Amino acid sequence: MQLPIFRPRVTAAAVGHLVRAGLLVYLGGEAQFPDVHPDQTAALARRRDLPALLDRRVPLGPDQAARRLGVRRTDIDQVVRLGWLSPVGSVDVDYERQGGVTTVPPYSAEDVALLEVVRPSVDRRAVRRTAPGGLSLLAALLPPPRRSPVRTRSRWRRPPGSPG
Numbered sequence: 001m002q003l004p005i006f007r008p009r010v011t012a013a014a015v016g017h018l019v020r021a022g023l024l025v026y027l028g029g030e031a032q033f034p035d036v037h038p039d040q041t042a043a044l045a046r047r048r049d050l051p052a053l054l055d056r057r058v059p060l061g062p063d064q065a066a067r068r069l070g071v072r073r074t075d076i077d078q079v080v081r082l083g084w085l086s087p088v089g090s091v092d093v094d095y096e097r098q099g100g101v102t103t104v105p106p107y108s109a110e111d112v113a114l115l116e117v118v119r120p121s122v123d124r125r126a127v128r129r130t131a132p133g134g135l136s137l138l139a140a141l142l143p144p145p146r147r148s149p150v151r152t153r154s155r156w157r158r159p160p161g162s163p164g
Helices: 012-020 038-046 050-057 062-069 073-081 109-118 124-129
Strands: 026-029 034-036 091-095 100-104
Touching (some): 012 034, 050 109
Antiparallel strands (some): 026 034, 091 100
């Protein structure tokens, strides 16, 4: 008995992330409805580590990153200010009811997950206990000093006493 054919319940963007991760091969088609090999899709769906693969490959928005870490959105803004987390690109989201297009910076899910390992000196419990509306404990931390580019003199100087 043949199973009915259904459209997968993933977005074209999610398929694109899986293709870039080397987990699927893009066969072409429209950008809205990308074609991928059904056998590869079935094999990928059977993998026990699929949630972990997707967790590492699909970028997170700032709100999703905050939920993943169990902190407030303002704490994620502080983490970005400190240079501990950098966007991997930008996505334009159209909020029709709330004023139009907004640019959202996605962050690598792997970088978000590794944040607690990379920055062990931060008291995560204290950050998580901060009351809504309270100042983030991360706001007191100073970002790393900015390195100024090395400037060289681009103008040739004449030796003193030489004609003009």
